Amino acid sequence: MPEIFPQIPPVAMPEVIPSELPQQKFRLGEWVRWWQVPNGDFGRVIGVIYTQQASCIATGLHYLVFLDERSPSRDTCTYDFAFEKDIEILDKSSLERLRGNHA
Structure with a gap:
């Protein structure tokens, strides 16, 4: 396996921070997967940010x-940002199945 250099994608602070932020759907440490694509990536939530269109396509x-380590894109990236609507929580059996499918 090639050496992976951890890099966090670039982000920019919004010009105006809203007085109330949306409630988080996913908690730090939860296992999630990109559900809308076949063989989607999966991993653990390690951070959450709020963005506005100035720094991202979606607010x-x-x-x-x-x-x-067994996620399909892991050979090319270590971390990825996910829109809330694109991921779902993985239960233990689903996680084990995904890890077995990508061994």
Whole structure:
């Protein structure tokens, strides 16, 4: 496996921070997967940021996911940001199945 250099994608602070932020759907440490694509990536939520269109295509919460070593894109990236609507929580059996499928 090639050496992976951990890099966090660039972000920019919004010009105006809203007085109330949306409630988080996912908690730090939870296992999630990108549900809308076949063989989607999966990993653990390690951060959450709020962005506005000045720094991102969509305004709202975005989750920083540390990809599992068996996630399909792990050879090319270690971390990825996910839109809240694009990921779902993985239960223990689903996580075990994904890890087995990508061994």
